[in-house]
Amino acid sequence: MQRRGFKMKKALLVTHVSGFVPQFEMNNVRILQHMGYEVHYASNFHNPSYGDDNSRLEGTGIVCHQIDFARSPLKIENIIAYKQLKHLMQTIHFELVHCHTPVGGVLARLAAHATHTGPVIYTVHGFHFYTGAPIRNWLLYYPIERFLARYTDMLITINEEDYQRAETFSAKPVRRIHGVGMSLEKKDILLGAQLTELRKKLGLEDSDFIIVSAGELNKNKNQIMVLKALSEMETQNYCYLVCGKGPLKEKLETYVKEHQMQDRVRFLGYRKDLENILQLADLFVMPSMREGMPTAVMEAMKYQLPVVGTNIRGNRELIVEGKTGYLVPLNDSQEMAKKILDIMDHPSLKKEMGERAAVKITEYSSELVEQEMLKNYKEVIAAYKQGST
Template sequence: MKKVLFVTHNGRFLVQFELNDIQILQELGYEVHCATNFEGETMRADAENTLKEHGVICHSIPIERSPLRLRENLNAYRALKSLLKKEHFAGVHCHTPMGGVVGRLAANAAHTAPVLYTAHGFHFYKGCPLKNRLIYQTAETFLARYTDAQITINQEDYAAAQKFPLRGKAYYVPGIGVDVKKISSVQVDRATKRAELGIPEDAFVFVSVGELNENKNHRTVIRAFANTDMTNSYYLICGEGELKQEHLKLAEELGVSDRVRFLGFRTDVSEILRACDCFVFPSFREGLSVSLMEAMAAGLPCIASRIRGNVDLLPDSRYLFESSDEAALCQLMCDVVDGVQVGQECARNKKTLEQYDVRNVSEQMKKIYTELLGD
């Protein structure tokens, strides 16, 4: 049986974002392997078990996320090169920046092709720090010579990839897709769910989904929310992260700790969305946000930062703002409560989302795999 190898720095990434691609390859008759870092965190071990349950053969290759971990990544490169020479894979599909670096270098050294690399948001982008361009854009330009398929998930990255000296060519695929039909059909009793969350039935509820870190920028939303003067409104955050205590303290200092709720990691996000009134997505950097697409599929009006990926999903939206502009966000939160063009926004979102449906994305990925790997 022909074999394909997925390479990334973190096993959880494959579970979160690549199970659909894995299934496509299995249905095409390939045995799927993965080379990734399963060491350390408990959740990584859980990821290995999940991948095995999906029929994936796992190889523990300790690729590190940081490009500064040179010794560790050199060891990972050597181990991966040895694996590639031993297994004779029909192709390699790399993900994440360091998975892409180590994977493409090892594949070239082992004379394994074709090599696919999906950029889930290049680490260089409009307005990024100069060091990002010096490190990441330089690396991507160099590694393009070892890349047969450069897959991008937003228009800004696709334009950048087309300028690379690729061995093959650049492709645009609209993300990993979302199951629009499944999400839009979720049924939940709003009053019951709100009671479970401790939210009044008549309150206006904003919600965000994402890790509590600097990039996700929940701090700006908390500040804007505190300035709205809407006492019968709440802000829910689904996610864990290193900034939780800082955000809790900020909400307390601003006098909104009773109306800003930190829900932690949730497995019922689709139900929570149905119990809310507006989705807020304030990130500084994204590739193409799954959580934003899920909120759109749930029928919520969406307020989002004007960044790469978000502008693809919300073209011509009046509910976009600059990531650090608290005043603009505060006004948009007030506008959505007042219903300003909310109906038009939601109708446009529903139409836009059709191209991001998982069925469409799967068909495009199947064509790419068939084109690169053969029948």
């Protein structure tokens, strides 16, 4: 029970899409609540991204504030969002601001600076400028992030490439954590009969080699690379389960029909039971063009799956070449096909890679990341208080 006259400290989380906190940041919410903070969340709740985003916030104790963020940083609507954020910070006294996502990170730091709100933490879940990124990304995002670093009391990265780049900015300190925290608990372990029932429900043959990917069906997630790789394989002894929804679904389905792969590819949509699907799988694929620290890969590794992924930031830290899976050049569908076939043809290799993957992922456990974030919160709060006196 709150003591009479006692004012609870308030922390503000900011993202431009409302699904981000329930999907990735609930560990941080719990840490802040245990530290005595009332957690507020500013986002666009009319723009869900991960299924039933908003309903997952119910019963969490989080106070939500609608901010009309646009997804694109170039949209004029973000001027309105900035004014809304500024008004929120002027109306409610926040003792901590923790922002995520590019648009949320930009507007939150500008608003916090304008209203003298702090300290401000920005967690980078993958800079849009990265090794191999289009020059447009460097011209647009790099100057913005470098400039805003001066309004950042702590900048946190989740992979090594971003950490090394952020170290050159004026934000001090820069910290690196091991992703967003992966629960190592395996939920709803399926027994033999349950696995058989699920295979039947999905129309899978007992002899099928099950390949799975998970993520929004968009250009960045690059599922077309997997389809091209599979179309080049002579064997038909597989089934590719595509988990996720998104704007490119129709285009991907058209490719499947044109290459007569309808019997070998299933579009499953957004799956709340992804962990059940992973228990069926033999291999996970991650063909993305850009990642920060892919949680889908981490989930797959937890279930002892080898991973074939593109040789990009994030994937490189999780997939140990030849040990927990294979890294292939971006959009090299022929090389991806070779690596898929290698694992298909060598069951003992698949088993060994999967076992090593499950060991590797313990480095990214929720317990470890929670310890890192608790330390980071305490550090930035103490430094801010000291600087304010």
